[in-house]
Amino acid sequence: MKKNLISIKDLTKNEIIELFKFAKILKKNPLSKANSLKGKTLALVFQKPSNRTRVSFEVGMFQLGGKAIYLGPDEVKLGVRESVKDVARVLGRYVNGIVARTFKHDDVVDLAKFSWSPVINGLSDLLHPCQGLSDLFTIEEHFGKKKIKIAFVGDGNNVLNSLLVGSSALGRDIYFSTPKGCEPDKAVLSEARKCADKNKSIIQKVDDPKECVKDADIIYTDVWVSMGKESKKEERLKLFNGYQVNKDLVSNAKEDALIMHCLPAHRGEEIDDEVLDSKNSIVYEQAENRLHVQKAILLMLLGG
Ligand code: CP
Ligand code: NVA
Numbered sequence: 001m002k003k004n005l006i007s008i009k010d011l012t013k014n015e016i017i018e019l020f021k022f023a024k025i026l027k028k029n030p031l032s033k034a035n036s037l038k039g040k041t042l043a044l045v046f047q048k049p050s051n052r053t054r055v056s057f058e059v060g061m062f063q064l065g066g067k068a069i070y071l072g073p074d075e076v077k078l079g080v081r082e083s084v085k086d087v088a089r090v091l092g093r094y095v096n097g098i099v100a101r102t103f104k105h106d107d108v109v110d111l112a113k114f115s116w117s118p119v120i121n122g123l124s125d126l127l128h129p130c131q132g133l134s135d136l137f138t139i140e141e142h143f144g145k146k147k148i149k150i151a152f153v154g155d156g157n158n159v160l161n162s163l164l165v166g167s168s169a170l171g172r173d174i175y176f177s178t179p180k181g182c183e184p185d186k187a188v189l190s191e192a193r194k195c196a197d198k199n200k201s202i203i204q205k206v207d208d209p210k211e212c213v214k215d216a217d218i219i220y221t222d223v224w225v226s227m228g229k230e231s232k233k234e235e236r237l238k239l240f241n242g243y244q245v246n247k248d249l250v251s252n253a254k255e256d257a258l259i260m261h262c263l264p265a266h267r268g269e270e271i272d273d274e275v276l277d278s279k280n281s282i283v284y285e286q287a288e289n290r291l292h293v294q295k296a297i298l299l300m301l302l303g304g
Contacts, residue, residue, distance in 0.1 A: 003301050004112040005120045008129045008165040009191070013199075015300070016169060020137050022296035023289070030063055030292075033299060037066035040096040040302055044070045044122070045087070045111070047078060047102050048227045052263065053122045053130065056291040057099050060298055069095065078107060088114035097302045100124075103228050118301040123158060125228060126185060131262050132162030134293035136170060138286050139218065142258060151216035151253065152176040153209045154243055154270050156184035159222040159262050164192040164203060171199035177212035178205070179239045182224075209243050216253040220260040221245045221270045237269065245271040250280075258282050 004010060011019070025032060042061050044054060054070060061068040076087055078100075084107050091098055092115030100108045100119060105126035112119035121129050139150070150167060152160050156178040164184060167174040178184065189203070196203045206212035213219050224240045225233045250257065259271075259281040267273055276283065 002118045004118050007127050019296045023292040026295045027292040035065040037064040040066040042068045042097045043091050043095045045076050045100045047073050052290050060295040084110045085114045092116035128158040128162045132166040134289045136166045137293050138289050148217035150174045150218045151213040152220045154221040155182050155224050157226050160184050161188045168192040168196035171201040173202040175204045175206050175212050177209040210252045213253045218258050223266050224270050
């Protein structure tokens with residue numbers, strides 16, 4: 001049966017562990033599985049712009065011996081030129097996998113429902129599982145299985161939602177500070193909390209960003225204005241007073257706390273140059289790891 005990756009919860013803990021083992025091998029030797037996806041194709045159906053997700057999937061398919069076909073916002077016109085159902089049914093017959101970047105989360109869910117081929121969520125308004133997985137891989141590279149404190153400060157968006165799902169699945173402790181009205185998705189949070197209870201890990205909302213990052217090993221942030229929310233920029237920016245990741249905020253964390261950001265960053269908004277470019281910032285490592293982890297995902301879902 002085909003397997004999709006719509007949310008990190010589609011993977012068991014053991015599958016995530018396997019995925020990370022594979023990613024580690026691929027990182028060491030990028031061409032070690034050079035012919036594994038020979039003759040296979042991957043469609044990238046993207047309604048939003050992308051640098052990391054698009055390029056890492058395209059490069060990843062090439063390095064595994066397959067081919068990626070990019071279909072931008074003006075080509076497929078998901079749900080406008082054609083229903084999501086029909087796009088899924090047709091594409092699913094041509095290609096061996098689909099990566100979808102959509103506004104509505106339900107569109108990725110429907111693509112998966114109606115496509116014969118596996119569907120990977122390459123970011124929806126609700127979740128960003130490829131990012132979450134690759135960030136947890138990066139965290140494991142730095143800390144192994146050690147108990148650490150991850151502190152997320154900023155908008156309770158798709159990236160935080162996926163970090164909550166992934167952290168709880170792996171039993172990692174995560175604290176978050178989000179302004180009123182910008183909390184993570186209620187249903188995602190409640191499910192992640194149940195999973196965290198089972199795995200004896202902590203998910204904790206902390207109102208004060210300074211308190212949230214206190215003694216943290218990692219400070220993570222993401223943009224305050226996600227793709228699709230640009231028209232609300234002015235009013236949104238006002239909500240985040242005190243939430244910028246800058247030297248002052250970082251001084252509350254452990255001295256060697258690592259700085260994470262999924263990128264793209266809006267420098268001067270959620271994070272300043274000094275912190276983003278500091279020696280403790282691992283944002284480009286995070287970006288690189290998208291390639292290695294997604295290659296492992298492709299092998300798991302398309303490899304047969
Ligand atoms: N982090 C991330 O998904 O980047 P892109 O939007 O550039 O793909
Ligand atoms: N939260 C951001 C992530 C970009 C990778 C967005 O959805 O625009």
